[in-house]
Amino acid sequence: MEYLDFEKPIQEIKDQYINCILIEKKSGVDMKGVCNQLQYKLEKTIKKLYSKLTPWQRVQLSRHPNRPYTLDYILSITNNKSFIELHGDRNFGDDKAMIGGFGKIEDITFMFIGTQKGKNTKDRQYRRFGMPNPEGYRKALRLMKLAEKFRKPIVIFIDTPGAFPGIEAEKRGQGEAIGRNIYEMMCMKVPIIILIIGEGASGGALGIGIGDKVSMMENSWYSVISPESCSTILWGDWKEKEKSAEALKLTAEDMQKLNFIDDVIKEPLGGAHFNPEQAYKIVKKKIIKYYKELSSIDDIEKLISDRKNKYIAIGCFND
Template identity: 65%
Template sequence: MEYLDFELPIKELQEQFEKACLIGTESDVDVSNTCKQLEKKLNDTKKDIYKNLTPWQRVQLSRHPDRPYTMDYINAICGESFLELHGDRGFKDDKAMVGGLGKIGNQSYMFVGQQKGYNTKTRQFRNFGMANPEGYRKALRLMKSAEKFNVPVVCFVDTPGAFPGLEAEERGQGEAIARNILEMTRLKVPIIVIIIGEGASGGALGIGVGDKVLMLENTWYSVISPESCSSILWRSWEFKEQAAEALKLTAKDMKKLTLIDEIVKEPLGGAHSNREKTFTTVAGAIEKTYKELKMLSPTDLVKKRMEKYLEMGEFKS
């Protein structure tokens, strides 16, 4: 497992704990008390560190290389029931945006989300999770198909932003994202949005309009990344920590500002530290949320969704 800078005390204690346990198994020396003491110290250190994370540290956790991505969640939650669907029926199949039909229990869902890569080759293949216009058009095509067959939509958001290349702008990046936002506000089936990693700018908003928006505990959601904000305001990336603080981009901040509906707890150490538990928690959150939304008629769904977004940014004196 890789450790971030602020996790180095945990790494040292973990190594000491493993060495002590190894001595106990390979020799006749009784190190059970030492192991217990080290384990307790390790757990206490973890609780102390993860209880007091700064916004920038949460941004770092959201980008952890071992953190599960969209397809990890889909494969774990749906298993063999998932059928991936491809293409926007206009230009090509965008590998940064994935989607398809899958089941949780006996209920079918249309899953849509950005997919990042695990190494240099797959990161290039997935374009680092930055979708082109055809990716957003593919997502919209799948959502409209879900509406046609009365299937709820689940969107997994994890992107550093929409692809900013010249060719993307030539093919209508802004229009594609704006069209998705418009169409998602009036989709007549439940939409559940879950931020599982990075939620940056219009790239996230392109699949981010939902009846319920959930955020995993160590994720961020903002109009701009801390690095880009720092480079614009201070002409340097060195102030990214201050930018992260000022942007109010953590799950707790977003909940306080009523821009999201619920925070999904992660295992101690982040989603990557216990993937199975994370997958189970997310599946449970999807099922629980859908049970609440399925009671509403299509008309009420759209009405409540529109009201929810129209109320954002309102201040009463």
């Protein structure tokens, strides 16, 4: 387990707790009393630490190297070996930063789509750090249309620092691909559930972010720009990132207050990276809940109309 700077007090107590158990095993001395005290102290420290996180600390948690990624969620919440990954945009190629395919939760078939980061240096390069090219967004749209054809609900996991900013991506129509997805998703004739599980940055997130239910994990963020980039633009120095994270109102709590999202998904104590299995169970339960709510709407036109009105209601404008 890796620890962030503000998590160091947890690491120290946890190390003491582990040492306590090892001493008891090696020496045979009864250390249960000390171990119980350390366990109580650990739980108390975790609760105290995570009850007053700053926006910047939540951004750090969203990027935690041990945090579950899209494929972790999909493979854990779907029935055993039911997920079938589909590849390619049928135009240019297969973008490894965007994954998708059919899978089952209980007896319900979903189309799962999401941005995928890597767990090590080689994998991160292979996945391009979860930053899709235009063909990634076009692959996502192809899969959504496939789900629409077979009348299957769509579940989308968002965890991206943004769309890939390379020259080749721009040449192949990055902006058009994102815009096309937003346009098409507004009129998709099946329920769409959006889950922001980590980073939700810029148009890279919005390109697969239009849905009937939009929820954020407790330690995720959603914004037009990252705190570092915002800090560089406004203050000419990325070191003001904590100030910009506060100003951007990018946390799940902020997004819910502003009516940009429908729900905040509570994470296990200490964050999803502390207890991934529990996080998977929570997310699975939420998906089933959202699906039941949306599937109760029999009129497809009403589903689409509600989806459009949901986004029209965001912000203020004058005719």
